[in-house]
Amino acid sequence: MASVVEVLARLGGSATSAELARATTRAALKAAVEQGEVERLTRGIYGLPILGADKMAAIAYDGVVSHLSAAVAWKLPLLVRPEKPHITVPVKRRPRPGRPVVMHWAAVSSAERIGRMTSLLRTVLDCARILPFGEALAVADAALATGQLSRDELEAAATAMRGPGRPNALRIAAAAIDRSESFLESMLRSLLIAERIDGFEPQLLVDTGGTLARVDLGYRSAQVALEAEGYEFHGSAGDFAADCRRYDDLVAAGWLVLRFTYQQVLGDPRWVVETVRSAVAQRSPAANDRR
Template sequence: MASVVEVLARLGGWATSAELVTVTSRRSLAAAVRCGDVERLTRGIYGLPGLATDLATAIAHDGVLSHTSAAAVWRLPLLTTPAKPHITLPTNRNAKPGPPAVLHWATLPTADLRARRTSLVRTVLDCARILPFGEALAVADAALATGWLTHDELVATTAAMSGLGRPNAMRVAAAATGRSESFLESMLRSLLVTAGIEGFEPQVVVETGESRVRVDLGHRPARVALEAEGYEFHGTAGKFAADCRRYDELVAAGWLVLRFTYQQVIGDPRWVVATVESAVAQRIGVPKNG
């Protein structure tokens, strides 16, 4: 007979008392709790010691992780970590005492209740309900990049949603792409979408004559490339030289390369937009103020 700890490990770290007693025994469960191998999380639910705090909170409230808390579980990028976990309860369930949390109510499928977190598509839509457009777009882009969610599914589910945040979710679904390769790239693209700057495509491949160079965002008619530069350093002299060569090949091929840092995209979006608008206007012969 498997031990209570082994059963909990197979079930993801937590289970109901009924599930545990079925494959072990009430005596084994009680003994595991007494010796500290297992913790009682709430009435009728037990878990392994050290269970993730947010998950333990969801179980204590008898709900599921949702919104940005579910995004963290799905490993989707967030600008900030939520101060308190977001928990969604079934519509017919009343709130009860538990650890600090932001509570929501919604109809939840059985799969979400079992997993104690919302589905990937539901998580994307819930994030669009509470996050600014850029941050929600970064979540949606990353979800599509996993391959577990298609753009058609995202658009269809968004069209069927109602209530708080629907307009933002519609914008997010329309702009989302699985080709974005970083949180910062998605945030940079969101600035262009919001400003109405058209023509930029994610992950454009440029033939330089020497090689094929991929840029974060490329405007083919204007030959303007935008690069979202995160915190990463070049690390080695070889990597630094390769980056310089890549930049030089793009310039030699007639491309104007604009590089924006995290601090600029997040902290000075107006300047970023003005710089891109000016560069594109000059490259395609449009007067700066025309």
């Protein structure tokens, strides 16, 4: 007779007690639970710990992993990972006691029920419902960068949305790009968008006189480059030297390079905005004409 773990693995990781009874014994199930090999998810339903807390919660409530938890599963960047699983259940489902979760009520498609998780598109829209603009934009940028979601699909879905978060979703769909290379870069760009500082192009290639330098955000006419400096460490001394040379080449070519850290973008956004605004104002063609 197969072990309880083997039976559950064959059944996709979870099963009802009735399904398990056809392939194993109650004594074996009880022993597997006591040994921590199997978890009782809710009354009459058991699962393997390898499913993870989020999916086990979704099965326990007969819902789907959604919102911030789905963003984690899709490997989309978040400022703060959720402490409890976000689970969406059908609208008419009554609340019931169970595992600690953040519960949402909404329509759930058959495909989502099968996979126990919201689609990439729906995850982006769900995050737009509950996250601030900058954080939700970072989620949308990363989703577009996967190549599994198009800007047109996102805009159409945001337009069709109803209920809380629609205005935020529409702004995000209009601003999201597939070229952002980091959460911090998206957050920096969101500050410019919120303050209506136009003219910056993401991942701009600048000719520095024989070589091309890529900048996170570049303003061509004012020759101002913005760099979002995260915690990432340069992989080698050679990488560090190449990065320094890129900055030097930009400065030698007449560009002003402003480098903003994670702490500055997240902790002092007003200073970041005013610094960028001042730099652009000083270096704009109109300002140069007055000198």
